[in-house]
Every structure is written in C-alpha cells, then in structure tokens.
Amino acid sequence: MALPAASRSLLLLGECVPCVKHNASKFKIKRLELDTNLLMYFRKDDFVYAHDPEKKCKTGDIVLIEQLPQKMTRLITHQVKDIIYPLGDITDPITGKKVVAGKFRDHIEEVNQVYGKLPTAFDYGKAPERGWLEDKKDFTHVETYIKYHKFKNDDQPYAV
Amino acid sequence: MPFMKGKAPVRRTLKYLEAGKLVLKNEIKVFTVNYNVHGAHHQGTKEFVFWYLPQIQYKNPNVQVATFKNMTPSPFIRCFYETGKQMLIDCDNKSKEDIHEHLLKIIGKTRETLEAEAIAREKKDNPANFGRGCDRHCICEIPGQIPCPEIVPLPNHMRGKFIYAKD
Numbered sequence: 001m002a003l004p005a006a007s008r009s010l011l012l013l014g015e016c017v018p019c020v021k022h023n024a025s026k027f028k029i030k031r032l033e034l035d036t037n038l039l040m041y042f043r044k045d046d047f048v049y050a051h052d053p054e055k056k057c058k059t060g061d062i063v064l065i066e067q068l069p070q071k072m073t074r075l076i077t078h079q080v081k082d083i084i085y086p087l088g089d090i091t092d093p094i095t096g097k098k099v100v101a102g103k104f105r106d107h108i109e110e111v112n113q114v115y116g117k118l119p120t121a122f123d124y125g126k127a128p129e130r131g132w133l134e135d136k137k138d139f140t141h142v143e144t145y146i147k148y149h150k151f152k153n154d155d156q157p158y159a160v
Numbered sequence: 161m162p163f164m165k166g167k168a169p170v171r172r173t174l175k176y177l178e179a180g181k182l183v184l185k186n187e188i189k190v191f192t193v194n195y196n197v198h199g200a201h202h203q204g205t206k207e208f209v210f211w212y213l214p215q216i217q218y219k220n221p222n223v224q225v226a227t228f229k230n231m232t233p234s235p236f237i238r239c240f241y242e243t244g245k246q247m248l249i250d251c252d253n254k255s256k257e258d259i260h261e262h263l264l265k266i267i268g269k270t271r272e273t274l275e276a277e278a279i280a281r282e283k284k285d286n287p288a289n290f291g292r293g294c295d296r297h298c299i300c301e302i303p304g305q306i307p308c309p310e311i312v313p314l315p316n317h318m319r320g321k322f323i324y325a326k327d
Contacts (some may be wrong), residue, residue, distance in 0.1 A: 004222065010242055011189035013226055031224055032217050038163055038173040041214055062228070064240060066189070081244070085231065092232045095248050100233045102196050 003033050006046035007077040010067050013084070014048060016057040018143045025052040026078050027065060050078040058130055059140040060087035088130060098124070171186050180215025182260065183269045184223055186245075190240040191216065201253045205235035208256035219235045239267055 006012060006029045007042065027048050032041040046152040050065040051072055056064050066076040085091075090099050098105040105124055134141055139158060143156030147159035163169075180205055184191065193213070195205040209227055217225045237259070239247040247267060251259050269277075283289050290296040300308035316322040 009189065009222070009224070011240055012224055013240065015188045029224065030226055034218070034221075038165075039174060039177065039219055040166075040194060085228075090231055092234060093238065093248050094232075094234050094236055094252075101232050102199075102230050112173060 003031055003044060003046075006031070006048050008067075011081075012048065012078065014050075014063050014065060016059050016061045016063055017047070018059050018141055019049070020142070021049065021076075023051060023053045023078065024049045025055065025057045026050075027057075027063060027078075048078055049076045050080050051076050052080045056080065057083060058087060061085065072126055086130070100144075162173075168210075171211065177194055177215055177218040178198045180212075180219045180304070181268070181272060182212070182216050182263055184239075184267055185241060187241045188220075188223060188239050188267060189225070189242055192223045192228060192238045192240075193235075194231055194238065195235040195251070196230050196233070199233075202235045204253065204255040204259060205237075205251045208251070208259045208290070211256060212260055235237045 011012060012027070012146045017026050017028050018027035022097070027050055028049055029046040031044050031046065033044040034041055040085050048065065050063075051068065057080060061083050063080055064082045064084055066081045068077060068079050071077050091097070092099045092104070095104075100108060131138070131141075142158045144158050144160050163172075166172070170301070193205065193209055195209065196202045197206070213225060213227070217223075233249045237249040237251060239249075241247070249259075249262065249266070254262075283293055287295070290299060290302060296302060298308070299305050306314070313319075
C-alpha cells in the first residue's frame with residue numbers, strides 16, 4: 001500500500017537530521033508502509049524540510065512539525081511546532097522528571113552518592129547547553145564524510 | 161497463511177488486520193508508543209505493540225504510528241491532535257488487553273460512528289442506490305420502474321380497494 005506523501009500531512013513527528021539550509025531544518029519521518037505481498041509493515045523514511053529560523057532543533061531531537069498553510073519554498077512545506085524530546089535531555093511526560101535512557105536522573109544521583117561520587121563525574125545541573133563544542137568536537141550538526149582528496153585551497157573542516 | 165515467517169505470522173493475515181477494532185478519531189494525526197525492551201512493567205505495552213500495532217496502522221493508514229524504545233523508565237502512549245493538544249496514556253503495569261480497551265473507549269471511534277460511516281461509504285459508492293441521502297428518493301424516479309402513483313394512478317389489479325372489494 002503506497003503511503004501518501006509526507007509533505008501533505010498536517011502533523012508529523014520527526015527526528016532532526018543535519019541540514020545545510022539556513023532557515024530550515026531537515027526531519028526524518030519514520031512511517032510504516034504495508035508490503036501487500038507479505039502483509040507486513042516495514043519502516044519507510046521520508047525527509048521533510050521545516051521552517052526553523054532560530055535553528056532551535058539540533059540533530060537527534062524528536063520534533064513535532066505542522067504543515068504551513070502555504071508552501072514557503074518548493075521544499076519547505078512545514079514549520080517546527082514543538083520539540084518533544086531533545087536529545088540527551090528527555091523529560092518523562094508522566095512524572096515530569098528528567099531521565100537518562102530508562103533511569104531517572106535523581107535516582108542515578110542517589111545511587112552515585114551511596115557508592116561515592118568522583119569529583120570528575122558529569123554533573124547534569126552544571127553542564128552547559130548542547131552545542132558549546134560545535135565545530136570543535138561536536139560535528140553532528142553537519143554531514144561528515146571521509147576525506148577522499150586533499151584540496152589545495154579547501155580546508156575541509158567537515159571531512160573525517 | 162502464505163509465507164508463514166516470523167513470530168506469530170497470524171498477525172500478517174488479512175483477516176487479522178481487517179479484524180482490528182481500534183479506529184482512531186479523525187483529529188488524531190500521530191500515535192506514539194514509548195516502552196523499554198527489558199522490565200516487567202513494560203511487558204504489557206511491548207505485547208500491545210507486538211499484537212495490536214499492525215491492526216491500528218491498517219485501520220488508520222493516514223496516521224503516523226511510531227514507537228520509541230528505551231527512552232524513559234515508564235511506558236506510555238502519546239497521541240497528538242490536529243488542534244495541538246496531546247493525549248498521554250500511562251501504561252505502567254497494564255496488560256495489552258487493558259491498554260486496548262482503554263484506547264477504544266478514549267480515542268477510538270464508537271461502533272455507532274463506524275457503522276454510520278460504513279453505510280455512508282456504501283451509499284456514495286453505489287450510484288444505483290435510492291432512498292435517504294441518495295440522488296433519487298423513491299423507486300418511482302428510477303427509469304424502468306412503475307411511475308409515481310401520485311401522477312399516474314396504478315392499474316386496478318394492483319390497487320387494494322379493487323382487489324379486496326366485496327361485490
């Protein structure tokens with residue numbers, strides 16, 4: 001069963017992927033498509049560009065995007081509505097507490113206190129916002145590639 | 161069952177998919193389930209995803225159905241409405257049947273709405289239908305049938321007052 005185009009859906013939930021456009025962010029929409037012969041649902045990824053002038057969304061965030069009443073450009077059809085789960089800083093909607101991959105942060109803190117906390121341990125409260133190491137050690141905001149040739153005038157900062 | 165592959169291939173039969181009861185309301189556009197792979201209190205949600213998710217996606221082809229694994233310690237279902245509202249359903253320690261029943265009551269279309277929609281679809285499908293809600297109201301409007309007795313009186317052998325008259 002063919003899926004209707006993602007660009008025509010009113011509301012979508014997508015994961016942010018690196019994008020070069022200035023005012024927009026690219027989102028990967030994970031949807032299930034029915035294979036008519038096997039009668040099985042397989043994952044199909046659609047990419048949608050959404051208007052995000054302040055670049056609120058970082059790579060890996062799960063974001064809710066809604067369709068614009070009128071297309072901004074040929075590709076930008078949606079706009080960012082709400083960041084549901086920012087990467088690394090997920091809040092459990094039921095309790096409202098911060099979580100780390102299946103454990104509550106305060107629970108981990110308490111366990112660490114009992115065992116003895118190292119002074120060099122990562123402190124969530126004092127950690128700076130995501131993005132302070134961008135272009136220095138964090139290259140998730142761009143698509144990196146393996147360097148295949150050394151160009152004379154090009155520094156190639158995003159080649160691995 | 162052709163291609164009887166995978167665990168519980170009965171989930172991949174057309175009969176099973178058509179038998180899905182949960183048809184989400186029109187305003188719901190995104191349906192997400194968050195659960196962990198390990199943990200006894202997540203087992204119910206995990207089974208719900210295993211058994212009922214194909215049915216839900218089959219009955220709602222225009223809804224984005226997504227699952228997120230190992231993100232939060234508690235399992236839950238989150239629905240996003242067109243209006244911007246969200247519906248959060250806690251599934252901690254609930255069995256798959258409990259979750260399914262709860263969803264049917266809260267965000268599923270009622271049986272009456274579904275039946276009404278099925279009838280409406282049938283009426284729109286078949287142009288030969290007549291009656292309430294169709295183009296032709298009465299059988300007398302259909303070419304080839306007896307004209308309306310209001311305009312042209314029926315022949316005497318079809319009229320009760322002549323057939324049952326005691327003479």
